[in-house]
Amino acid sequence: MSTSARAGTRARGLWLGVGAFALVAAAQAWAIASSPADRDMAHLQKIMYVHVPAAWNMMIAFFVVAIASLRYLWKGQERDDLLAASAAESGTILTGLTLVLGMIWAKPTWGIWWTWDPRLTSTAVLFFLYVGYLILRAFVDDPDRRAQWSAAVGLLGALNVPIVYMSVRWWRTLHQVQSSPQTLDSSFTVGLRLNAIAMMVVLVFFIRHRYETARMEREAELLQERAALGGRGGING
Amino acid sequence: MVVAAVIVLGAFGYLMYGGLDKNVVFFLTPQELLAKGTEVVDVPVRLGGMVAPGSVKWNAETLDLRFQLSDGVKTVEVHSKGAPPQMFRDGMGVVCEGRFGKDGVFESTNLMIKHSEEYHPPKPGQTPQEMYKAMFETLREDGKS
Numbered sequence: 603m604s605t606s607a608r609a610g611t612r613a614r615g616l617w618l619g620v621g622a623f624a625l626v627a628a629a630q631a632w633a634i635a636s637s638p639a640d641r642d643m644a645h646l647q648k649i650m651y652v653h654v655p656a657a658w659n660m661m662i663a664f665f666v667v668a669i670a671s672l673r674y675l676w677k678g679q680e681r682d683d684l685l686a687a688s689a690a691e692s693g694t695i696l697t698g699l700t701l702v703l704g705m706i707w708a709k710p711t712w713g714i715w716w717t718w719d720p721r722l723t724s725t726a727v728l729f730f731l732y733v734g735y736l737i738l739r740a741f742v743d744d745p746d747r748r749a750q751w752s753a754a755v756g757l758l759g760a761l762n763v764p765i766v767y768m769s770v771r772w773w774r775t776l777h778q779v780q781s782s783p784q785t786l787d788s789s790f791t792v793g794l795r796l797n798a799i800a801m802m803v804v805l806v807f808f809i810r811h812r813y814e815t816a817r818m819e820r821e822a823e824l825l826q827e828r829a830a831l832g833g834r835g836g837i838n839g
Numbered sequence: 840m841v842v843a844a845v846i847v848l849g850a851f852g853y854l855m856y857g858g859l860d861k862n863v864v865f866f867l868t869p870q871e872l873l874a875k876g877t878e879v880v881d882v883p884v885r886l887g888g889m890v891a892p893g894s895v896k897w898n899a900e901t902l903d904l905r906f907q908l909s910d911g912v913k914t915v916e917v918h919s920k921g922a923p924p925q926m927f928r929d930g931m932g933v934v935c936e937g938r939f940g941k942d943g944v945f946e947s948t949n950l951m952i953k954h955s956e957e958y959h960p961p962k963p964g965q966t967p968q969e970m971y972k973a974m975f976e977t978l979r980e981d982g983k984s
Binding site for chain 1: 864
């Protein structure tokens with residue numbers, strides 16, 4: 603990629619980032635201002651506008667990991683490995699956010715910060731699987747081996763996503779089952795959907811940004827390798 | 840690859856149709872607890888259900904709480920020490936950790952609220968401040984009686 607093309611990509615990425623966070627701010631403000639207090643938990647309900655979009659989007663992120671990992675195992679192209687890694691990192695952040703906000707909501711609602719019910723446990727397992735995935739990537743130096751191993755772990759982790767989603771229906775849990783337009787008053791639904799979309803734009807920005815960074819890191823690595831081998835075109839070439 | 844796919848699909852099939860849903864429960868209902876008989880007496884167990892309306896007896900001075908936990912079929916009396924979570928009230932879903940005593944009273948050591956998936960605005964004219972106030976007042980009145 604030429605220098606000017608790269609600068610253009612970076613500028614577009616920057617504007618996407620600014621737009622994504624402006625959208626989140628607007629969606630949050632609108633949801634908080636427009637929705638009434640909940641009859642049980644009053645304004646504590648507002649945590650839903652971040653907790654639920656974060657949970658939905660973490661599932662999307664790990665779905666991207668699964669697709670990219672599968673594609674890497676099939677075609678062996680490095681860009682699929684880098685895409686999987688970028689989505690995994692973004693998904694892990696969103697899982698952490700889901701867990702932390704869930705705990706902040708649980709303390710005043712349930713009366714406890716944490717309990718080992720199937721939904722909470724499977725989400726924690728998902729989080730640690732992907733923390734493991736990121737650690738694995740940091741510890742393996744050989745790019746091919748790193749890509750193969752992390753594609754396997756990435757797929758294994760993504761298999762946990764439907765278990766997390768269905769846990770509240772398969773098993774009897776403390777966590778409530780998914781709300782639907784029948785159980786969620788219409789005064790909350792628009793704000794929730796708006797924030798889910800805003801969070802998705804943030805996710806796209808995160809994945810894209812990490813992907814661009816990963817590409818540049820790989821190119822720098824290759825340049826260094828070439829320079830070390832004494833070839834032309836390296837840093838000292 | 841094929842072996843891995845078979846294992847994964849098998850595991851999912853088992854999760855969905857293998858009857859795990861009957862075995863993995865975070866809590867028992869009063870009906871299930873009573874059906875198990877002496878098997879569950881004096882062993883750590885979780886009991887979940889709804890706070891039977893009008894059954895709450897709260898003593899604010901001794902922090903002593905008694906109420907009937909119901910699943911619509913059977914009812915179990917629960918005894919607990921200490922202030923319950925803010926959202927504890929009549930008709931609320933509750934999960935208690937503790938032991939079912941020989942006297943037929945469930946001694947709860949940890950009381951958790953089970954919130955439903957329903958979210959609704961309060962009744963007309965009700966503000967959040969009033970909701971919190973009403974929540975505490977019901978508890979205080981129950982303590983006096």
